Amino acid sequence: MADREHWEVRYGERPEDQVGPPSQFLVEQLHRLPRGRALDVACGPGRQALYLARHGWTVDAIDFSHTALARLLSAARRDGRAVHALAADLEHYVLPRDRYALIVNVRYLQRSLFDDLKRALRRGGMILFETFIRDQQQLGHPRNPAFLLDRDELAAAFADLEILAYDEGRYETELGAAFLARMLARRP
Numbered sequence: 001m002a003d004r005e006h007w008e009v010r011y012g013e014r015p016e017d018q019v020g021p022p023s024q025f026l027v028e029q030l031h032r033l034p035r036g037r038a039l040d041v042a043c044g045p046g047r048q049a050l051y052l053a054r055h056g057w058t059v060d061a062i063d064f065s066h067t068a069l070a071r072l073l074s075a076a077r078r079d080g081r082a083v084h085a086l087a088a089d090l091e092h093y094v095l096p097r098d099r100y101a102l103i104v105n106v107r108y109l110q111r112s113l114f115d116d117l118k119r120a121l122r123r124g125g126m127i128l129f130e131t132f133i134r135d136q137q138q139l140g141h142p143r144n145p146a147f148l149l150d151r152d153e154l155a156a157a158f159a160d161l162e163i164l165a166y167d168e169g170r171y172e173t174e175l176g177a178a179f180l181a182r183m184l185a186r187r188p
Contacts, residue, residue, distance in 0.1 A: 036101030
């Protein structure tokens, strides 16, 4: 099954009103995040996007699953929030430069996107990044090394930004136990 098809089926199998809670790391860091326009990368049904919209951000949410974006927009309407949803494949989509006060990248890893994410931040803008490290193989999905960071890889990739918070390890998260790298960094 093609990757896009896989995600359409996966999101289609969930109850329509099931979005899920935001990342605990996002919730913990909320008070530090700059206001303005935010981008939720590979947003799925929008748990980060909706949380930010509820807290006053103008949110752009990008994903290649039409089913996930339809669920996000439906939830945003029910919530009385405006979220701009964009259906695009991040492998080919060019992010706008100097646009975002905040970029959120949770549980998605595309190494080729790192430099584009940095360029999409406005000066003083922040990126909140949380994704799996190789130790996650002990717990299950994902197991593919292409979707798992090496220890300290995320910090090294964003070393040209001001790293405000960084940790790695096993966490009890809103979705269960996971081995993660979590970072908050600011573009100088």
